[in-house]
Every structure is written in C-alpha cells, then in structure tokens.
Amino acid sequence: MKNSIAERVCDFLKAYPPFDLLKYDKLLEIAEEVVIIYLEKADVLFKEGDSFNEHFYMVRNGSVSLTHTHNDTQEIVSMSDAGDIFGVRPLIAQENYKLTATAHEESIVYAIPIKGFQLAVENNSKVYKYLVTAFATNAYDPYTTKENNEIFVDYLPNNSHDIVNFQTANYTKNPVTCSEKTSLRDAAIKMSVLKIGCIIVIDQEKKPVGIITNSDIKNKIATGKYPIETAVTNIMSSPVITNKKDLTVADGQLQMIKHNIGHLCITKDGTINSKLIGVLSHHDVLVTLGNNPSVILKEINRATRTKKLRTARLKANTLLKNYLEQNIPLSHIIKIISQINDAVTFQAIEIALLKMPTPPPVKFSWLALGSQGRKEQLLYTDQDNALVFEDVPKEKYQETQAYFIELAKYVTKSLNKIGFEYCEADMMASNPEWCKSLTEWKNQFKNWILKPDEKAILLSSIFFDYSRIYGDEELVDELSNTIYKTLEETSLFFKFLGRDAIKSPSPLGFFKQFLVEENGDQKDLFNIKSRGLMPLIDSARLLILSKQIKGVNNTYERFEKLAELEPNNKELYNSCSYAFKALSKFKTKQGLLHNNSGKFIELETLTKEEKLKLKRCFKPIHEIQETLKFRFDLKNFI
Structure with missing residues (x-):
C-alpha cells in the first residue's frame, strides 16, 4: 500500500x-x-x-x-x-x-x-x-x-562545475618535526628560523604524537606556566587529529571545524598509528579555496592599482551568490560584503593619496552615505559619499577644499572603474557641495534639521546614514554630536521624516495582489526597493534618531535596538528586522539573476513559496507605518 x-x-x-x-x-x-x-x-x-x-x-x-x-x-x-x-x-x-x-x-x-x-x-x-x-x-x-x-572564513561554493571542494587538498609534503626528547627552546628556535607556525612531535617510528603551535608557546611558555627548557611533550597538544593523504578540501575543512583546530596531520593510513607524511593547515585550505572573505580582504589590502581592486571586488560577487545559494543568514552576508566594500573604498583612498602632489594639508574623513553608510550594500550601486575636513582660516578654505576635491575625483573615478557607478545626482565628495569643512557641515545639517523642506528631507535621508570609512574619527564624532544636539531643538523635522516614511503604503492591493508598475519600461514589474525596503529603512531611521541613538546605522540592527529599548513593541520591531532581511535577499537574488540593482522584480520568476514569503514581509510594513502615524501625529500632517 x-x-x-x-x-x-x-x-x-x-x-x-x-x-x-x-x-x-x-x-x-x-x-x-x-x-x-x-x-x-x-x-x-x-x-x-x-x-x-x-x-x-x-x-x-x-x-x-x-x-x-x-x-x-x-x-x-x-x-x-x-x-x-x-x-x-x-x-x-x-x-x-x-x-x-x-x-x-x-x-x-x-x-x-x-x-x-x-x-x-x-x-x-x-x-x-x-x-x-x-x-x-x-x-x-x-x-x-x-x-x-x-570574520567568518568558511566558504563552500554551490556550483556543479566548481569542484574545488572535492579536489585533493594540497598539504605540506615535508612537515617540520622534532623528537619527543627535544626541548621547547630548540623546537621554538627551529620554528623561528624556518618561519613556520607549528612543529609536529614524532616518536622513533616517525608517528605523530603531538603538535606545538605558536599559540601553545604563547599560552604555556610566555605566561610562565612552563620554563623554556621544558620538554616538548609537556606543552604539545595530543593526540593529534589525522587523516589520509587523499582527503578532499571539504573533508579537511570539516575536520578542522569539528575539532576546532588549525592543522591536520596526514599519515600513511590516515591514523595516528602510521608514519607522518604531511600537514594540512587552515591556510592551505584558504589558499585552495581562494575565494573567501579573508583571502579577498588580503588581496584588497595588498592592491596598489585600481585594476587589482576591481578583480578582488568581483570575487565578492561570486562569494555573495554562493552564500545566498547556501542559505547563510543574510545578517552575516551583509556584514561580510559591507566589510569588503569598505575595504575597497579605504584602499582606493590610499591609492589616490599616492597620486596627490603633497600629503593632506589638514585632517579629513571620508564618509560613505546611503546603503554603504548603513552597512547594507550588497550589490554594485551608485556612489554616495562625502568628505569633511578640519576647519582652516578663511583665507585657506578655498585652497584646502580644492585639494580634497581633487583627491575625491581620484577616489570616485577609481570606484567607478571598480563597478560603482557615478551618482546621477552628483552626491559625491568630488562635488564642492559634499566636500566641506567641519563647521560648514555642522551648519548644513542644522539648516536641514531646523528648516526642513522637501529638498532637505531628501538630502538628509541620505546623509543621516553616514559612516566613516577613512580618516580622523574625532571629526565625525563632533559632527554627530552637533546633529543630535540640534535634533533636540525641534519636532517638526521628525514629522517631515515620518511623512516620507509612510508615503508608500502597503505593497498589496485590496485583493492581496502585488501592486506593480503601471507604465514605462518597468510596466508590470514590482518595485521592491520603493514599496518594500524604503518604508522600513525610513521608519528605522526616524525611530532611532528620535531616541538619540548613535552608532547604529544598519536597518535591521536599528530595529533590533528598538526591540531592546521598547519591550512592548519587541515583536513588531523583530518582524520589521526579519522583513528587511528577507526583502534584501529577494532584491539581491534578482540583481544577481539579471545583472542589475535588483530594484524591480519580475514576479513570474518567483515560485509560489517565494511569493508567499514576499507577502509575509508586507504585514510589518503596514504595522510600523501605523505606529509612526500615531507616534508622530502624522494623520493630519501634509
């Protein structure tokens, strides 16, 4: 039956x-x-x-x-x-x-x-x-x-054509060893001369009986727990974890994760009862895998040309695709890709400074704005950045600003070559409007906050999500302090931000169908950015600013912080956090699929389950907007 x-x-x-x-x-x-x-x-x-x-x-x-x-x-x-x-x-x-x-x-x-x-x-x-x-x-x-x-360093691509994980691991064939009678001093000298991070202790039959790493020396010798002349057997880790010579990269990585170790001893028959023939280190695995966060970041930090930065950043897109396919939590993916994006920008500035005829005349800070400023930029997007420099005498201002504008032009050009398009609205540090002294920036933000209008709200919604990528931290802290102090002087600004956050109502129609674009090139497509993500982004920004919380820029982290501050609304805020991550995942997958920003979704490409997941995200959008209407008295505010 x-x-x-x-x-x-x-x-x-x-x-x-x-x-x-x-x-x-x-x-x-x-x-x-x-x-x-x-x-x-x-x-x-x-x-x-x-x-x-x-x-x-x-x-x-x-x-x-x-x-x-x-x-x-x-x-x-x-x-x-x-x-x-x-x-x-x-x-x-x-x-x-x-x-x-x-x-x-x-x-x-x-x-x-x-x-x-x-x-x-x-x-x-x-x-x-x-x-x-x-x-x-x-x-x-x-x-x-x-x-x-x-950062998380485990990377396992999900591509039937990519067999790197199942190729034989490339381990060290001639490992450095010492006998059981060797003193730690002699073993350490050997490790130092050969510039290696571990030494294998073997018995008379050349079977591995223990391993000593730099960590063992630091934790057991440098702390005074054992004298430097002690025998290696007193501080070695034993028994060792072994495997056979034909193990795959995936096998090796799994064993390292499982036993929380950085080295595997390779023996003739794969057990501790046979001769040592090699050592596989975590570094060996990373070199074989190549495309993982640690390796990409090292490649970025070593880059001396824009071309090298572009190559490294392209690897991050492959990493992003594979992480999504493996259902790794989006909060984790966001942190990794954001760190890579910030590192790319940092190195682009370093390269640009080398092109300048002189060092910077005063201290400065480079600010990432928008999605990069919120640490949630996953795909290539338009550039949004600004530069703040230390105050100078009035007669020096034009000259100083000209220097930093020139520097910014090098940086934005480099970022463009890497794949980040120029901002159509020219909201970049190469524009004199977005390259100012600390005092000028303070006055600018005060004007936006105390005299809000449509343009001020549009610009401040981008500029309030800034984060320092490069340069002096005190300049940014002082600017932030001024902003939050000014926010205490008005409530009107919050109403304008609130009106902006509720301007896009629920993305579902009366019969629970998706509201799609009705005309233009995007006809019948669903705008996940304006109808789904932006209401959550704007709501989180408004609420976190109203509570004077500094240093929390990421949208889902803002909601998580709000859940902590308001236990009575914890469920709503956690739902908003989850909805933001789910919508971001949809957008990113669409962007990778169509090689664009992912802003518009072709609903026919989604499965029934995916559509249900998408619709589930819209309930907290409606609820958070209703909360804003009540909290900031927006019902009669036009």
Missing part, C-alpha cells in the same frame, strides 16, 4: 536543496521516516543547552526563529522559512544545541532522522557538500566573532 503522507512529504522535499539532488526512490526512503511536527506560535522545538537528538529539521510552513541568549535577552540569529534547514551542527559536532528554535508563527516542521538520511545519500558528494556548508553556517557564532573582531 502506498504511503500518501510520505509521498506528499517527498513532493515538498524535492523542491529544495539538498533533496533536489536525490533520486525519487532515495527521497521516498527519507520521507517515510520523517516526523511531522505541528507548532503553535511561540512553541519551542529545542532550547539552547539541550542535548542534541537524532534529527535535523526543515520548515514546511510558517517560520522558526533561532535565537541566542545574550546579556539575559534573546537575540535572533536567523529566521528559517519554508524549505530552510536548521539544527544540523549538533548532529555533526555531537554537542548540545547552541541556539533556541521557536515557532515565529503557526508552523509545520519536518524532523528528518540523520541516520536514515545518511544511508540514502551515501556516496553522493553534492549532498555531502551541502551538509558541510550547513554545518559551517551553523558553526558560525556571531557573538564570539564580534568579541574577537574576526
């Missing part, structure tokens, strides 16, 4: 990775063992600290939030929608759950047994690759990363 429930589960699974890579009979085997879980809103599937079970999960309907407890508050790490997989890491790492999974709304979740899944996908390298990536994604700990000021 046919199992109709299993067939329905199977039909759903086959539409999503990695199940779309399986043959139907294998997929049916998995579907027959799936446990269907119904969750009411706020039901908890598993809690942070719980022991792992034998299932990983996939959302069938609804959405599930994954949260982390930080400073006694629950912070959303990611949101899983229909087709999204979560809960993979604990199964592979054999560890307790690090996140709490809670139904964000009424949801149906499939619990997929890992053992049955592994049997069905045995020897399927594409599926294995997907799981390795899912593991790497779940291994990301944004709190640890933030504390250590590092």
Whole structure:
C-alpha cells in the first residue's frame, strides 16, 4: 500500500536543496521516516543547552526563529522559512544545541532522522557538500566573532562545475618535526628560523604524537606556566587529529571545524598509528579555496592599482551568490560584503593619496552615505559619499577644499572603474557641495534639521546614514554630536521624516495582489526597493534618531535596538528586522539573476513559496507605518 503522507512529504522535499539532488526512490526512503511536527506560535522545538537528538529539521510552513541568549535577552540569529534547514551542527559536532528554535508563527516542521538520511545519500558528494556548508553556517557564532573582531572564513561554493571542494587538498609534503626528547627552546628556535607556525612531535617510528603551535608557546611558555627548557611533550597538544593523504578540501575543512583546530596531520593510513607524511593547515585550505572573505580582504589590502581592486571586488560577487545559494543568514552576508566594500573604498583612498602632489594639508574623513553608510550594500550601486575636513582660516578654505576635491575625483573615478557607478545626482565628495569643512557641515545639517523642506528631507535621508570609512574619527564624532544636539531643538523635522516614511503604503492591493508598475519600461514589474525596503529603512531611521541613538546605522540592527529599548513593541520591531532581511535577499537574488540593482522584480520568476514569503514581509510594513502615524501625529500632517 502506498504511503500518501510520505509521498506528499517527498513532493515538498524535492523542491529544495539538498533533496533536489536525490533520486525519487532515495527521497521516498527519507520521507517515510520523517516526523511531522505541528507548532503553535511561540512553541519551542529545542532550547539552547539541550542535548542534541537524532534529527535535523526543515520548515514546511510558517517560520522558526533561532535565537541566542545574550546579556539575559534573546537575540535572533536567523529566521528559517519554508524549505530552510536548521539544527544540523549538533548532529555533526555531537554537542548540545547552541541556539533556541521557536515557532515565529503557526508552523509545520519536518524532523528528518540523520541516520536514515545518511544511508540514502551515501556516496553522493553534492549532498555531502551541502551538509558541510550547513554545518559551517551553523558553526558560525556571531557573538564570539564580534568579541574577537574576526570574520567568518568558511566558504563552500554551490556550483556543479566548481569542484574545488572535492579536489585533493594540497598539504605540506615535508612537515617540520622534532623528537619527543627535544626541548621547547630548540623546537621554538627551529620554528623561528624556518618561519613556520607549528612543529609536529614524532616518536622513533616517525608517528605523530603531538603538535606545538605558536599559540601553545604563547599560552604555556610566555605566561610562565612552563620554563623554556621544558620538554616538548609537556606543552604539545595530543593526540593529534589525522587523516589520509587523499582527503578532499571539504573533508579537511570539516575536520578542522569539528575539532576546532588549525592543522591536520596526514599519515600513511590516515591514523595516528602510521608514519607522518604531511600537514594540512587552515591556510592551505584558504589558499585552495581562494575565494573567501579573508583571502579577498588580503588581496584588497595588498592592491596598489585600481585594476587589482576591481578583480578582488568581483570575487565578492561570486562569494555573495554562493552564500545566498547556501542559505547563510543574510545578517552575516551583509556584514561580510559591507566589510569588503569598505575595504575597497579605504584602499582606493590610499591609492589616490599616492597620486596627490603633497600629503593632506589638514585632517579629513571620508564618509560613505546611503546603503554603504548603513552597512547594507550588497550589490554594485551608485556612489554616495562625502568628505569633511578640519576647519582652516578663511583665507585657506578655498585652497584646502580644492585639494580634497581633487583627491575625491581620484577616489570616485577609481570606484567607478571598480563597478560603482557615478551618482546621477552628483552626491559625491568630488562635488564642492559634499566636500566641506567641519563647521560648514555642522551648519548644513542644522539648516536641514531646523528648516526642513522637501529638498532637505531628501538630502538628509541620505546623509543621516553616514559612516566613516577613512580618516580622523574625532571629526565625525563632533559632527554627530552637533546633529543630535540640534535634533533636540525641534519636532517638526521628525514629522517631515515620518511623512516620507509612510508615503508608500502597503505593497498589496485590496485583493492581496502585488501592486506593480503601471507604465514605462518597468510596466508590470514590482518595485521592491520603493514599496518594500524604503518604508522600513525610513521608519528605522526616524525611530532611532528620535531616541538619540548613535552608532547604529544598519536597518535591521536599528530595529533590533528598538526591540531592546521598547519591550512592548519587541515583536513588531523583530518582524520589521526579519522583513528587511528577507526583502534584501529577494532584491539581491534578482540583481544577481539579471545583472542589475535588483530594484524591480519580475514576479513570474518567483515560485509560489517565494511569493508567499514576499507577502509575509508586507504585514510589518503596514504595522510600523501605523505606529509612526500615531507616534508622530502624522494623520493630519501634509
């Protein structure tokens, strides 16, 4: 007798990775063992600290939030929608759950047994690759990363033509070793002379018994825990993690993630009971993968020509595409691409300064505006930037401004060659209007705030989202202090900003259909930027400014901060944060698909599930706009 429930589960699974890579009979085997879980809103599937079970999960309907407890508050790490997989890491790492999974709304979740899944996908390298990536994604700990000021470095492309992850890892064939009787002093001298980061301790049969890294020396010798003359066996890490010589890049990376190590010992038979023949380091993996954040950033920092910067930035687009395909949380993607964009701009300024006849006459700061200023620029967009320089005597002003305008022209030209188009409205530091002294900028912002009009609101909506990319930090801090002090003097400015934030109502018509463009080249296309993203961007800006919060520019982070400040509206703000990330993801995918900004979406290219996800984002837009109308008394403000 046919199992109709299993067939329905199977039909759903086959539409999503990695199940779309399986043959139907294998997929049916998995579907027959799936446990269907119904969750009411706020039901908890598993809690942070719980022991792992034998299932990983996939959302069938609804959405599930994954949260982390930080400073006694629950912070959303990611949101899983229909087709999204979560809960993979604990199964592979054999560890307790690090996140709490809670139904964000009424949801149906499939619990997929890992053992049955592994049997069905045995020897399927594409599926294995997907799981390795899912593991790497779940291994990301944004709190640890933030504390250590590092970035996520695991990159696994999802391209059937890109076999780099499954080629044999290029490990070091002649590793540096020492015997068990060697003193730490002699081992350290050897490492220093050869300029290496680790040394393998071997026994008489040349089997690896331990490893010493720079970290071991720092933590155990420099701290005085052991004397420099101690035997290497006293401070080595043991036993070592080993593998065979034909391991793939993906295998090597997975082992390093799983055991939290930076080196794998390669032995003749892959165990600690055979001769050492090589060492695979994390650096070796990065060099092989090539296209990952750390490598791209290093390439940017070493660039001395615009052409090199363009090459590095193009790699970031490939990285972006693969991260989206692997369903890595958008908040994480935004942080990575923003850091790359800022690094590109920073290096473009460094290159431009070398072209100037003299060093800068006074201190200055380069400001990114708009989406780059909000740290949420993913695709190539028009340039929006400004420059502020230290105050100078009146007779020196024109000369000083001319210097920085010339510098800005070099920078904007370089950014244009890299792929960032010139701003059509000329809102760039090469325009004298956007290249001013600190006092002139203070006066400009005071005028916008205290005498708001249509033009002032248009310009301030761009300029209020600035962030310093290069130069003196004190100049920017002083400008920010002046802005927030001036905001205390008026409420009219907030009304103008509020009117701007509610000018685009809900993107759905009376019958819940999408409101599309009615004429022009974009006829029948949906403008996701003006109808979806901008109401959220404008709302977040207005609310955060009204609360005098400095240093929080990113839209989704602004909503998360507001959720912290207003517990009564926490659910609304978190929904807005999620909606912004979901809409940004749609826009970015469309931009990559059509090689444009992604501003206009061809709805026919979306699946039914994608359209439902898109519509789900519009509810918080309506609710936040209604909140603004009430809070800033906008109903009668025209």
